Amino acid sequence: MNPAVPISDAVFALTLALLMLAPLAIAGVALINTGLGRSRSAAQALLGNLAILAVSAIVFALVGSALAGIPSAAACCSGHSFQLAGKTWNWLGAGPLLLSGFASAQPLSQLAVLFEFLAVAMAALLPWGSGMDRWRLTAGCAAAAVTAAIVFPLAAHWIWGGGFLSQLGVNFGLGAGFIDGGGAATVHVLGGLSALAVIWIAGPRKGKFPKEGLATALPGHNAVYVVFGCMLALVGWLAWNLAGAVIWLHSPLAVLPVVAVNTLLSASGAIAATFVVTRVRFGKPDASLCANGWLAGLVASTACAGIVNPAESILVGVVAGILTPLLVELLELALSIDDPSGAITVHAAGGLWGLIAAGLFAPMAGQLVAQLVGIATLLGVMLPLVYLLFAVLNRVHAFRVDPDGERIGMDLHELGGGAYPEFVIHRDESYR
Amino acid sequence: MKYAGLLVMPAGFFLSIAAVILFPAPAPRAAFVLCGLAVEAMGLAVAVRGHMEARGERRP
Numbered sequence: 001m002n003p004a005v006p007i008s009d010a011v012f013a014l015t016l017a018l019l020m021l022a023p024l025a026i027a028g029v030a031l032i033n034t035g036l037g038r039s040r041s042a043a044q045a046l047l048g049n050l051a052i053l054a055v056s057a058i059v060f061a062l063v064g065s066a067l068a069g070i071p072s073a074a075a076c077c078s079g080h081s082f083q084l085a086g087k088t089w090n091w092l093g094a095g096p097l098l099l100s101g102f103a104s105a106q107p108l109s110q111l112a113v114l115f116e117f118l119a120v121a122m123a124a125l126l127p128w129g130s131g132m133d134r135w136r137l138t139a140g141c142a143a144a145a146v147t148a149a150i151v152f153p154l155a156a157h158w159i160w161g162g163g164f165l166s167q168l169g170v171n172f173g174l175g176a177g178f179i180d181g182g183g184a185a186t187v188h189v190l191g192g193l194s195a196l197a198v199i200w201i202a203g204p205r206k207g208k209f210p211k212e213g214l215a216t217a218l219p220g221h222n223a224v225y226v227v228f229g230c231m232l233a234l235v236g237w238l239a240w241n242l243a244g245a246v247i248w249l250h251s252p253l254a255v256l257p258v259v260a261v262n263t264l265l266s267a268s269g270a271i272a273a274t275f276v277v278t279r280v281r282f283g284k285p286d287a288s289l290c291a292n293g294w295l296a297g298l299v300a301s302t303a304c305a306g307i308v309n310p311a312e313s314i315l316v317g318v319v320a321g322i323l324t325p326l327l328v329e330l331l332e333l334a335l336s337i338d339d340p341s342g343a344i345t346v347h348a349a350g351g352l353w354g355l356i357a358a359g360l361f362a363p364m365a366g367q368l369v370a371q372l373v374g375i376a377t378l379l380g381v382m383l384p385l386v387y388l389l390f391a392v393l394n395r396v397h398a399f400r401v402d403p404d405g406e407r408i409g410m411d412l413h414e415l416g417g418g419a420y421p422e423f424v425i426h427r428d429e430s431y432r
Numbered sequence: 433m434k435y436a437g438l439l440v441m442p443a444g445f446f447l448s449i450a451a452v453i454l455f456p457a458p459a460p461r462a463a464f465v466l467c468g469l470a471v472e473a474m475g476l477a478v479a480v481r482g483h484m485e486a487r488g489e490r491r492p
Contacts, residue, residue, distance in 0.1 A: 085453045172452050200434065200483055209487065335480055336487045366458065372465045373448050379472045380445025384438040 011246060011253065012107045018243040019114050025236025026053065026122050028229045032295065033129030033341045035225025036288060040409025041133045042221065042419035048128050048137050052144040056124040057117055059148035061099050067153035068116060069093015069161040079157060087171045089164045093157040111247050112160070118240070119183045120152045126191025127198040129341030131399065133205050133218075134406050135198065137414050139399045146389050147194060155186045155382060160248060165377060168370045175367030178374035179358055182244035184303030184351040189378050190386075192348025195339065197387040202399045204338030206406050215332050218340070219288070226291045237298045238263050245306040255306070262305040262313035263298065269317025270297025270324070277325050289325045292342045296320040296350035303354030308361045316357045320350050352378075434486070437479030444472030 007015075030049035037045045060068075069079040069092070080092040102113060124144035131140065158165040159180050169177035180186060209215050220226060238260050245251040245259045274293025278286040297317040304316060327345040331337040337344065352375060359371030390399075405413035412418060451464030 087453075168452070174452070200479075204487070336484050337480075369452075369458070369462050369465055372462075372469060373452060376445050376448035376465065376468050376472060379476065380441045380443075380448070380468070383476075384441050387438055 007108050007246075012111070014253075015111050015243050015246045016114075018239040018246075019111065019118065021239035022115075022118050022236050022243060025233050025240050026118065026125060028231070028233025028236055029122065029125060029129070029295075031225050031229030031232060032291060033125075033132065033229075035222040035229060036129065036220035036341050037132040038218065038409070039221035039420060039423065040411055040418060042411065043417070044137060044410035044414050045128075045132055046419075047415065048140050049125055051137060051141050052124050052128055053121045055141045055144045056121050056148040056152075059145045060117060060120045060152070063097070063149045064120060064153040065099055065113065065116070066095045066097045067093050067150070068156040069095045069153075069163070079162060088167075090162055090167065091158070091164060093153065093161050093163075108247065111243070115183075115243060115247050116156055116160070119156070119187045120148050122183070123152050123187045123191040123194070124148055126188070126341075126343045126347050127195040130195035130339045130343045131198045131202050132340045133410060134400050135202055136397075136399065136401050136405075137410075139393070139397050142393055142397055143194075143198065143390060143399075146393060147190075147386075150389065151194070151382065151386055152186065152190065154385075155190050155378070158377065159186055159374070165370075165374050168373060169364075169366075173366055174370035174373070175359075175362060175364035176370075178370050179249070179307065179362065179367070180303060180355065180374070181249045181306040181358075182241045182302035184299065184354045184358075185374060185378055188299045188302060188347040188351035189355070189375075190382060192344050192346070192351060193378065193383045194386050194390070195341075195343035196337070196348065197383070197390045198399065199337055199339055199344075200387065201390055201394050204336070205340070206403065208338045209336055215336075215338075220340070223287045226288055230291050230294045233295060233298060234264070234267060237267075237301070241302060241305045244302070249306045251306055258310070259305045261310055262308060263301045265310050265313040266301035266305065266317035266320070267294050267297035269314040270294055270300070270321030273318045273321025274324055275321075277322055281325065286325070289328060292328065292346050293321040293324045296324045296346045299347055299350035300354035300357065303351060304358035304361065307358050312357075312361045316354065319357075320353055323349060323353065433482030434479045435482075437475045437477070437482055440475030440478060441472045444468040444470070444475060447471055 034042055034045045079090045079094045081088050081090040124147040128140050157163045165178035168174040241259055241263045242256050271290055271294040274290050275285045278289050297320050300316050300320040324345055327349055355371050359368030448465045448468030451461050455461040
């Protein structure tokens with residue numbers, strides 16, 4: 001990102017308006033996650049989304065924004081760096097603490113800061129859905145604080161803040177450096193990998209994997225939330241991708257309708273493919289898997305909507321839509337990974353595919369290698385780092401609720417009241 | 433076993449970075465970056481395997 005790029009007042013106003021709509025993507029994901037969870041944990045799940053959003057925003061403002069090295073008017077893309085092979089490797093941001101100087105920053109820098117606030121909230125939110133029904137609220141907030149203070153700022157600086165991944169093009173002739181116009185890497189892959197770490201640490205829900213036989217199906221409690229969340233997410237994603245194209249790719253206004261069409265086509269291709277795959281595999285299309293397919297298409301578009309053409313966008317979506325149900329099955333049945341929201345499949349795998357697609361379809365030479373180096377960084381550095389940090393955090397403040405809490409539901413255990421007080425909560429057969 | 437897998441993964445990252453630095457030609461550079469990703473995939477596979485074994489031991 002280069003904050004010295006001048007933008008007109010009209011572009012500033014448009015991008016600001018788009019960023020006001022982008023939180024609908026967060027709302028959509030929150031609704032989807034809640035619907036995919038169980039009714040006795042619904043209030044805790046939604047409250048957790050709000051709490052995580054709040055914690056991540058505060059921590060990012062206090063600490064994370066400095067480490068992300070948000071470019072300011074005074075110093076563009078400054079940060080800590082070292083010399084290796086005759087090149088400068090910028091690895092950590094050195095922005096002002098507590099967002100000082102934000103009011104006088106360049107307009108594009110201000111928009112970038114606002115975008116990163118939304119991005120960190122989404123990245124911190126994704127593991128929450130995967131830890132549903134057994135992850136304590138306070139532990140979720142603590143993990144969000146770690147994400148906002150350390151993990152996200154590192155990735156954001158490397159990719160958006162002038163770090164070494166963004167400089168791969170300048171230093172080594174690899175296309176335009178690692179491209180991530182909407183946060184597929186910094187938000188979705190990072191969030192999906194964090195979800196994997198949480199699942200490994202917290203373990204599966206009780207009764208999910210019995211000693212004998214296949215994994216127990218624990219279906220979501222409200223398909224209406226899930227599908228409506230998908231519609232809400234579309235609005236947010238359109239705004240998110242358009243704002244990202246302006247801020248990080250410096251796309252001209254004339255390109256923005258194409259970005260919007262690509263976003264829609266990717267999601268459409270994905271849900272159509274998931275519909276067909278689930279119809280063929282199970283005899284009937286599966287609502288929650290189709291919703292996950294739709295979301296995977298949106299996630300994939302986050303990486304490449306500003307780069308590909310509409311036909312390629314459909315292809316990107318179709319591949320994401322085919323991968324989604326197959327990976328969900330693989331993770332649950334073959335790998336014993338209990339991911340109620342499907343964050344690993346939808347966000348990590350969908351985001352990785354989008355990043356590869358951006359490299360495949362970009363016209364610049366060497367772009368695919370730049371994307372692969374970025375992916376190697378996410379998998380080789382971010383996953384072990386997140387797991388290590390979360391494992392230490394788990395020692396300090398246990399992630400998993402006690403067995404009694406899991407039995408009566410997170411709502412009653414953590415909040416003292418359920419989301420649907422007039423409903424009868426049925427006994428869970430798996431606890432007999 | 434899970435930790436062993438996670439420890440292998442950064443090696444793949446360093447291999448990818450080394451490929452970018454050491455090979456100016458596109459073909460060997462891309463090949464070694466892919467090798468780095470393959471190392472990471474192996475590390476991830478070991479970590480997943482470790483998770484599955486731990487799950488099997490803890491099942492009621």
